[in-house]
Amino acid sequence: MKRFAALFTKLDQTTKTSVKVAAMAEYFRDAPEPDRLWCAALLSGRRPRRVITTTKLREWAAERAGIPLWLFEECYPVVGDLSETIALVLPPNTREDDASLSETITALRKLDKADEETRKAAILDAWDRFGPTERFVFNKLLTGGWRMGVSQKLMTRALSQATGIEEAELTHRLMGSWTPDSVTWESLIAAPDPGADLSRPYPFYLAYQLEDAPEDLGETSDWLAERKWDGIRGQLILRGGEHHLWSRGEELITDRFPELARAKDFLPDGTVIDGEVLAYTDGAPLPFARLQPRIGRKTVPKKLQAEAPVILMAYDLLEWQGEDIRDRPLSDRRGLLAEAVGALPPDAAIRLSPRVEADTWDGLAHARAISRDVGAEGLMLKRLAAPYLAGRKKGDWWKWKVDPLTIDAVMIYAQSGSGRRATLYTDFTFAVWKGNDLVPFTKAYSGLTDAEFREITAWVRKNTLERFGPVRAVRPEHVFEIAFEGIQQSPRHKSGVSLRFPRMARWRKDKPVSEANTLQDLQEMLNQYG
Amino acid sequence: MVLTFTDSGIYCPAADAHIDPWRPVPRALVTHGHADHARPGMGAYLATEAAAPVLRHRLGDIALDTVSYGQTITMGGAQISYHPAGHVPGSAQIRVEVDGEVWVVSGDYKTVADGLSTPFEPVACHAFVTESTFGLPIYTWPDQAALAAEINGWWAATAAEGRTCVLGCYSLGKAQRVMAMLDPSIGPILTHGAIEGTNAVLRAQGLPLPDTVQVTPATAIADYPGAMVIAPPSALNSTWMRRFGAVSTGIASGWMRLRGVRRRRAADRGFVISDHADWDGLNDAVKATGAERIFVTHGYRQQFAHWLTEQGYDAGIVTTDYGGESLDEPTEETAP
Ligand SMILES: [Zn+2]
Numbered sequence: 001m002k003r004f005a006a007l008f009t010k011l012d013q014t015t016k017t018s019v020k021v022a023a024m025a026e027y028f029r030d031a032p033e034p035d036r037l038w039c040a041a042l043l044s045g046r047r048p049r050r051v052i053t054t055t056k057l058r059e060w061a062a063e064r065a066g067i068p069l070w071l072f073e074e075c076y077p078v079v080g081d082l083s084e085t086i087a088l089v090l091p092p093n094t095r096e097d098d099a100s101l102s103e104t105i106t107a108l109r110k111l112d113k114a115d116e117e118t119r120k121a122a123i124l125d126a127w128d129r130f131g132p133t134e135r136f137v138f139n140k141l142l143t144g145g146w147r148m149g150v151s152q153k154l155m156t157r158a159l160s161q162a163t164g165i166e167e168a169e170l171t172h173r174l175m176g177s178w179t180p181d182s183v184t185w186e187s188l189i190a191a192p193d194p195g196a197d198l199s200r201p202y203p204f205y206l207a208y209q210l211e212d213a214p215e216d217l218g219e220t221s222d223w224l225a226e227r228k229w230d231g232i233r234g235q236l237i238l239r240g241g242e243h244h245l246w247s248r249g250e251e252l253i254t255d256r257f258p259e260l261a262r263a264k265d266f267l268p269d270g271t272v273i274d275g276e277v278l279a280y281t282d283g284a285p286l287p288f289a290r291l292q293p294r295i296g297r298k299t300v301p302k303k304l305q306a307e308a309p310v311i312l313m314a315y316d317l318l319e320w321q322g323e324d325i326r327d328r329p330l331s332d333r334r335g336l337l338a339e340a341v342g343a344l345p346p347d348a349a350i351r352l353s354p355r356v357e358a359d360t361w362d363g364l365a366h367a368r369a370i371s372r373d374v375g376a377e378g379l380m381l382k383r384l385a386a387p388y389l390a391g392r393k394k395g396d397w398w399k400w401k402v403d404p405l406t407i408d409a410v411m412i413y414a415q416s417g418s419g420r421r422a423t424l425y426t427d428f429t430f431a432v433w434k435g436n437d438l439v440p441f442t443k444a445y446s447g448l449t450d451a452e453f454r455e456i457t458a459w460v461r462k463n464t465l466e467r468f469g470p471v472r473a474v475r476p477e478h479v480f481e482i483a484f485e486g487i488q489q490s491p492r493h494k495s496g497v498s499l500r501f502p503r504m505a506r507w508r509k510d511k512p513v514s515e516a517n518t519l520q521d522l523q524e525m526l527n528q529y530g
Numbered sequence: 531m532v533l534t535f536t537d538s539g540i541y542c543p544a545a546d547a548h549i550d551p552w553r554p555v556p557r558a559l560v561t562h563g564h565a566d567h568a569r570p571g572m573g574a575y576l577a578t579e580a581a582a583p584v585l586r587h588r589l590g591d592i593a594l595d596t597v598s599y600g601q602t603i604t605m606g607g608a609q610i611s612y613h614p615a616g617h618v619p620g621s622a623q624i625r626v627e628v629d630g631e632v633w634v635v636s637g638d639y640k641t642v643a644d645g646l647s648t649p650f651e652p653v654a655c656h657a658f659v660t661e662s663t664f665g666l667p668i669y670t671w672p673d674q675a676a677l678a679a680e681i682n683g684w685w686a687a688t689a690a691e692g693r694t695c696v697l698g699c700y701s702l703g704k705a706q707r708v709m710a711m712l713d714p715s716i717g718p719i720l721t722h723g724a725i726e727g728t729n730a731v732l733r734a735q736g737l738p739l740p741d742t743v744q745v746t747p748a749t750a751i752a753d754y755p756g757a758m759v760i761a762p763p764s765a766l767n768s769t770w771m772r773r774f775g776a777v778s779t780g781i782a783s784g785w786m787r788l789r790g791v792r793r794r795r796a797a798d799r800g801f802v803i804s805d806h807a808d809w810d811g812l813n814d815a816v817k818a819t820g821a822e823r824i825f826v827t828h829g830y831r832q833q834f835a836h837w838l839t840e841q842g843y844d845a846g847i848v849t850t851d852y853g854g855e856s857l858d859e860p861t862e863e864t865a866p
């Protein structure tokens with residue numbers, strides 16, 4: 001744990017990417033192999049199972065610190081992080097420990113079967129053996145692990161530096177359903193057997209938002225334009241007589257969408273398609289809200305499946321006849337894709353995402369403008385000569401979204417953020433007018449600059465009307481422009497609507513609260529776009 | 531009541547004087563020279579001899595009388611004396627006795643010796659007015675020797691990389707305490723003007739500070755390889771920093787105990803060093819006074835008073851206008 005805690009300290013003490021990568025690379029070179037594997041697992045979001053509830057951890061920590069539980073609970077919002085709060089209130093350790101990261105995790109997992117007394121004794125013992133940073137890291141493992149402020153991309157870069165294996169290749173090796181129990185350092189990173197994991201997906205290629213004028217991209221004929229569909233991005237894998245569906249978040253979602261099981265009746269083994277899972281009937285996509293109830297469920301009741309049947313709208317072909325074709329130009333891949341899925345019967349539940357035809361950027365701009373009417377979020381622009389890359393890369397793929405919807409709303413509640421933002425008010429509730437009342441309709445917690453968050457925090461402190469636990473009701477005095485991507489009906493909300501991706505686009509200091517929008521305005525938006 | 535709590539400050543009717551008032555009053559008993567305790571505009575001031583030079587430096591030509599630690603003076607029906615608070619050089623707790631009843635106002639204090647300030651001495655009393663800047667059990671301080679090793683280690687490593695260290699410290703007290711912890715064999719120590727002003731005052735009083743060089747527009751950093759620059763925290767985010775080229779930045783403050791605060795300040799390093807008592811220090815101090823009544827002021831008042839009540843004290847909270855340990859120095863101190 002000492003080495004891993006030292007790595008954490010190094011990562012935490014610098015904001016420089018190069019220093020972070022060097023620190024991780026050193027760890028991947030020098031730590032014992034099981035520790036390296038666990039480190040890669042943690043930094044790619046693979047969490048150890050939680051064996052002890054946070055309620056128990058709070059109780060035991062308070063008891064060990066000799067303070068009442070209420071005082072511990074007072075400390076928690078000040079610190080903003082449970083693992084850190086525990087590490088800070090505990091008395092100094094009296095012993096030392098040389099157990100490695102993987103040994104520590106193994107010991108922890110054994111507690112899964114133990115009774116409460118044994119668990120408590122083991123945790124108190126560990127707290128007494130770890131110095132402050134190790135303790136914090138240990139608590140993070142206890143509460144489910146975390147990424148230590150490092151993206152998977154950065155971790156992969158460090159792994160590449162340590163092993164000499166190319167980054168894109170490593171990104172691919174790190175995908176899929178592995179855990180430190182199912183693989184070894186050797187089989188996952190150093191010398192993988194390509195056939196070992198038939199379900200392993202390719203890294204998704206992700207686009208950047210187009211900020212400049214599309215004319216800067218050159219000739220329209222060099223680009224493929226298609227709709228940016230509003231569903232969930234998915235990768236369909238047909239290998240070894242099985243099918244697997246992965247989400248962009250690397251979650252296996254095969255069982256949630258049984259419609260795609262028939263794909264293997266129509267497509268050959270050794271096919272991998274990148275596409276969008278959409279709720280779809282009568283030749284048209286349904287709003288995202290219709291797909292949503294299916295996302296959270298591991299299995300689908302018949303009724304739900306009938307109400308919101310899904311298809312995969314196919315964007316790209318990554319593997320064909322067992323061959324990885326990501327290096328070939330998009331024009332080739334699209335050609336093969338069109339041949340493979342262009343003429344499938346409807347019960348195959350796979351459709352080719354149609355090309356949006358236009359000879360000029362102006363023509364495409366018109367097509368983009370009607371996106372919401374056809375149930376899309378905008379256009380995707382993809383360079384026909386480009387390979388399929390891994391991760392978010394600039395240059396060849398762009399999303400050209402329609403402008404967000406906006407509404408001017410009044411801030412009525414504020415809540416402090418967590419972790420790094422615990423000392424700032426960052427989570428706000430906004431309301432619109434209904435007659436003389438303000439009706440809350442959305443929360444938003446991003447979009448302001450740090451300076452603006454500091455300014456609003458100072459204001460909130462002075463203008464609190466009432467407190468409800470961590471939430472403060474504030475004087476309705478400030479108007480914010482709330483931008484969002486979609487609106488849908490929601491009986492769970494007082495306002496009757498819920499928004500997709502709401503954020504604070506601007507602080508409208510120029511607007512008095514009386515000029516904020518009304519519930520009527522929201523309802524009109526719902527009628528038009530919901 | 532020996533003392534009452536008014537909207538101008540803590541008031542002693544028997545002496546007709548205010549302790550650390552924040553509004554202009556005829557007579558002010560001042561615990562120490564920090565801007566939130568010693569404010570301009572009072573008719574007359576009374577402070578310790580050791581606090582006087584800083585008060586004159588900060589407040590200019592004021593009507594100031596001084597006392598030494600432990601000396602008792604009679605003011606109306608009250609006996610007043612000042613006792614070491616260990617917060618910064620010259621800082622005091624103020625003891626007020628009226629008809630045999632003793633109240634003590636702590637001002638700001640810390641219970642561990644810092645090597646520069648006269649160490650804190652508990653004063654027996656019936657009622658104790660205590661600060662609570664760090665009155666939660668998450669705030670406990672590492673010992674000074676470990677901190678010195680940590681700061682010097684950072685300095686040596688940064689100097690070896692050919693970069694300059696810039697360490698943000700509150701300019702009265704913290705900065706000098708940190709300077710006294712530095713190992714001058716590592717490199718030269720440079721100071722921001724706001725800090726050098728206070729240094730000069732304290733050196734004239736005979737406090738042992740290492741040699742320092744004030745940074746001026748003419749200073750060329752190339753002449754001071756491997757330097758440690760001591761500056762107010764606010765200077766770390768200003769254009770003043772440009773002259774130093776490649777730097778590693780640090781902040782010395784009790785708030786650096788929290789990772790969230792360290793990260794939000796975006797300094798490379800945070801050193802947990804405070805001139806206020808930590809959780810254990812506050813509890814020890816309260817206990818050592820033998821007082822039954824405790825008034826808790828600036829800081830985590832509610833929580834600390836609740837805790838003390840559970841420990842059997844008659845504890846309440848008092849609203850004052852003191853700032854606690856600020857990360858962002860009041861502007862008057864950063865002015866040249
Ligand atoms: Zn002070």
Ligand SMILES: [Zn+2]
Pocket residue numbers: 564566567637638828852853854855
């Ligand atoms: Zn103070």
